[in-house]
Amino acid sequence: xxxxxxxxxxxxxxxxxxALDGLDLTVETGEVHGFLGPNGSGKSTTIRVLLGLLRxxxxxxxxxxxxxxxxxxxxxxxxxxxPGDVELWPNLTGGEAIDLLSRLRGRLDRRRRDELIERFDxxxxxxxxxxxxxxxxxxxxxxxxxxxxxxxxxxxPTSGLDPLMEVVFQDVVRQAKQEGxxxxxxxxxxxxxxxxxxxxxxxxxxxxxxxxxxTELRHLTRTTVEARTLRPVAGLDAMTGVHGLHTEGDLVRFxxxxxxxxxxxxxxxxxxLRALLSHPPTLEELMLRHYGDELAANGHRLDGExxx
Amino acid sequence: MTATSAAPAxxxxxxxxxxxxxxxxxxxxxxxxxxxxxDRLRLxxxxxxxxxTTLASADSVHTVYPTAADxxxxxxxxxxxxxxxxxxxxxxxxxxxxGAMLGHRLLGLLAVLAGLxxxxxxxxxxxxxxxxxxxxxxxxxxxxRHAPLAAALATAAVADLALGVLLAAGLxxxxxxxxxxxxxxxxxxxxxxxxxxFAAVAAVTVQLSAHAxxxxxxxxxxxxxxxxxxxxxxxxxxxxxxxxxxxxxxxxYPFVDDRWWPLLPALALxxxxxxxxxxxxxxxxxxxxxxxARPGPAGGSPALGTPFGxxxxxxxxxxxxxxxxxxxxxxxxxxxxxxADSMLGNVDRIREALDRLGGHTLADSYAALTMLVVAxxxxxxxxxxxxxxxxxxxxxxxxxxxxxxxxxxxxxxxHLAAALLGSTAVLLAAGVGFGLAGAIxxxxxGAFLRLTGAALAFAPAQWVTVGFAAAVYGWLPRAxxxxxxxxGYAFVIGYLGPLLDLPAGLERLSPYGQVPRLPAAAxxxxxxxxxxxxxxxxxxxxxxxxxxxxID
Numbered sequence: 055x056x057x058x059x060x061x062x063x064x065x066x067x068x069x070x071x072x073a074l075d076g077l078d079l080t081v082e083t084g085e086v087h088g089f090l091g092p093n094g095s096g097k098s099t100t101i102r103v104l105l106g107l108l109r110x111x112x113x114x115x116x117x118x119x120x121x122x123x124x125x126x127x128x129x130x131x132x133x134x135x136x137p138g139d140v141e142l143w144p145n146l147t148g149g150e151a152i153d154l155l156s157r158l159r160g161r162l163d164r165r166r167r168d169e170l171i172e173r174f175d176x177x178x179x180x181x182x183x184x185x186x187x188x189x190x191x192x193x194x195x196x197x198x199x200x201x202x203x204x205x206x207x208x209x210x211p212t213s214g215l216d217p218l219m220e221v222v223f224q225d226v227v228r229q230a231k232q233e234g235x236x237x238x239x240x241x242x243x244x245x246x247x248x249x250x251x252x253x254x255x256x257x258x259x260x261x262x263x264x265x266x267x268x269t270e271l272r273h274l275t276r277t278t279v280e281a282r283t284l285r286p287v288a289g290l291d292a293m294t295g296v297h298g299l300h301t302e303g304d305l306v307r308f309x310x311x312x313x314x315x316x317x318x319x320x321x322x323x324x325x326x327l328r329a330l331l332s333h334p335p336t337l338e339e340l341m342l343r344h345y346g347d348e349l350a351a352n353g354h355r356l357d358g359e360x361x362x
Numbered sequence: 363m364t365a366t367s368a369a370p371a372x373x374x375x376x377x378x379x380x381x382x383x384x385x386x387x388x389x390x391x392x393x394x395x396x397x398x399x400x401d402r403l404r405l406x407x408x409x410x411x412x413x414x415t416t417l418a419s420a421d422s423v424h425t426v427y428p429t430a431a432d433x434x435x436x437x438x439x440x441x442x443x444x445x446x447x448x449x450x451x452x453x454x455x456x457x458x459x460x461g462a463m464l465g466h467r468l469l470g471l472l473a474v475l476a477g478l479x480x481x482x483x484x485x486x487x488x489x490x491x492x493x494x495x496x497x498x499x500x501x502x503x504x505x506x507r508h509a510p511l512a513a514a515l516a517t518a519a520v521a522d523l524a525l526g527v528l529l530a531a532g533l534x535x536x537x538x539x540x541x542x543x544x545x546x547x548x549x550x551x552x553x554x555x556x557x558x559x560f561a562a563v564a565a566v567t568v569q570l571s572a573h574a575x576x577x578x579x580x581x582x583x584x585x586x587x588x589x590x591x592x593x594x595x596x597x598x599x600x601x602x603x604x605x606x607x608x609x610x611x612x613x614x615y616p617f618v619d620d621r622w623w624p625l626l627p628a629l630a631l632x633x634x635x636x637x638x639x640x641x642x643x644x645x646x647x648x649x650x651x652x653x654x655a656r657p658g659p660a661g662g663s664p665a666l667g668t669p670f671g672x673x674x675x676x677x678x679x680x681x682x683x684x685x686x687x688x689x690x691x692x693x694x695x696x697x698x699x700x701x702a703d704s705m706l707g708n709v710d711r712i713r714e715a716l717d718r719l720g721g722h723t724l725a726d727s728y729a730a731l732t733m734l735v736v737a738x739x740x741x742x743x744x745x746x747x748x749x750x751x752x753x754x755x756x757x758x759x760x761x762x763x764x765x766x767x768x769x770x771x772x773x774x775x776x777h778l779a780a781a782l783l784g785s786t787a788v789l790l791a792a793g794v795g796f797g798l799a800g801a802i803x804x805x806x807x808g809a810f811l812r813l814t815g816a817a818l819a820f821a822p823a824q825w826v827t828v829g830f831a832a833a834v835y836g837w838l839p840r841a842x843x844x845x846x847x848x849x850g851y852a853f854v855i856g857y858l859g860p861l862l863d864l865p866a867g868l869e870r871l872s873p874y875g876q877v878p879r880l881p882a883a884a885x886x887x888x889x890x891x892x893x894x895x896x897x898x899x900x901x902x903x904x905x906x907x908x909x910x911x912x913i914d
Contacts, residue, residue: 102761102913105761105764105765107761107764107765107912107913108912108913109910109912126764126769126770127767127768127769130764130765130766130767130768131766131767133765134765135761135762135765137758137761137762139758140762141757141758141759141762142759143676143759144493144572144573145573145675145676145679146658146662146666146675147657147658147659147660149658149659149660149661149662150658150659150661150662150666151662152661152662153661153662153666153667154662154666154667154672154763155762155763155766156667157662157664157666157667157668158667158668158669158672158763158766158767158768159766159767160767162667177657178660178661179657179658179659179660180657180658181657181658183493183572183573194762197762207765
């Protein structure tokens, strides 16, 4: 597979604030790549660098084989962008804004546009200022998806959408993927990324701290185990890689690093397993693993219990 | 099951019932402090700037016209309709003391500028906040229905009153004979009252339109109308001036008659207008105008689908407003053209002054002098139009367009093309108004083309204004207020230059000062050609800067 986006060692500072601190990111062609991180971690700055709106202070960036800064216009004809906070012209209707953005990108596919407007249940005759946040978001989504862009840069595209529209959005993104388009989906809605993403990159303080398929990431992280045994389990507390051990009668609950899972289950088995419940880490747990120290510092409990 | 320690819910007893007026204004004091905190630099710069300019002008007239003969001469030279239209009623000229000069030349100007400050301040803290959605956040706190408007009016009032008090205290301190404490107090009070009045006007217009720009535009139209009425009145019989509150304030004649009563109707009008603003405000929904929004077209026309098409659409309102306003201002000045010869002919001093402009007839010289004023007002449009991309960028509406196949040059170029064409169209409108009214009043059909051409001669100067504003935007987007230097300088020099006897070189520093004074002087194609080249160079510079920088 070829790479749609390759960023390496990307740096960007605004005055004394470091927004991107050596960010590496690879997006394969044809995949939906989840770009995860909390507010202010550098997701939007990355996308703005990709759009050629910001000039990176260091590192290199390639997108669709071109330079995002120098070949901005050429690249923009091949991509579509949805910002997380859509601002519309107060005196233009939503329909006018959609047509304007489509025409400026290239060609307007009226059939596709009308179909999307219907699917998203959008009234295109309202003026920009009278749309709610969710409806402004729909305008940008329709304008982006009505195009035949090969790359979609979506920066928290569903913020403000209701759950029904989120389902429609997920359908539409899946459809785009089937058509062979590449999607960079920045989000802090884990559920959305879990449903759509082939691969995920987690960003923190302007760096990608983990990247891979969900399966790979899960392997790297802890599995939660809950078991009932005949006899008390010996040796678990001394084992490295076991966290948040909690014993209550014959019930034992803990989370264990991927590498130690086998050893831990052997110990359980030796103690006579009566019931075993285990589940792989959710994306939320992956995130918490990377951001846990921050939350802990703010006084939130983060033991095995907190990780469920 | 993350155990977070939630902040304890504060149970509070239901607040005792208060009179509605109290609750409606709840939070006003806090909002006022907040607004003053936000605007501390902006308001201080305005107030101190106006105060120092006034003191400096007072000091200059004292130095420039030391003897009674000098003052009599300038009084005679100021008796023409063009000067009277730009300054104030002829009553001041009877005994043109230094104080009378201040009242005559500066009071009207200060009234307009204090009004402008108030309008911008009130709009900024009411409708602009509502439009951005920030006001909703504030209103959800314990803030009464009328508190934002009351706080905005109070903010403008603080600035206006500060200016009034500073003037009342500062002018007598100069020690210039005739600048009495009583006259200065009246001068300061009239200035402050002009500010308060137009703050009240803005309090009404921000209720009418859901858009801050339309609201301030409407209020500015009222301000411009009031100024134009008094200008037409003072240049003619004086009757029209009584229809304008600025005319009333000028008729307090500080340092001449020191009469306070003309301030009373202005005060009453201010109170009534502000009350109307509050009444209208309670008749509308938060965020809405008084007129409900209508549905528009479901699709965009192909004309909208280009950077220039989009820019034209976005500039349309501003352009239309200025074109109509300048058509009217041009017509106002033009309608006096027929009388110019008879009114000016008797005054030798004026004949001399105008002869320096090189006109064949006094009417031509009058037209050349007033055309400059009209062109500089058009410069306000040029700056506003050129800074439109900055508005788009700050509002986050530039990025979606720049993320399409539109290059930065094409996007900014579209806006600049709209600004260049628009500023030319505004001049054309002014020229047509001036020309039509001038041709009718003077009975000379040929005057129409001559006067329209004279207005269009300022087009290259307007383009330089556009180019300068664009260059500032391209390189220093946060410093865009610097763009106002060009029309601001031309305005101050054009307005105060002749009175303060400033060197002619200072006027030629402004692009407007370079333009041949048609129809009085002969056409010289060199300055317009040079100005056009300068404008082109500035625009190339602007595009180069804009291509290099980060987009907000």
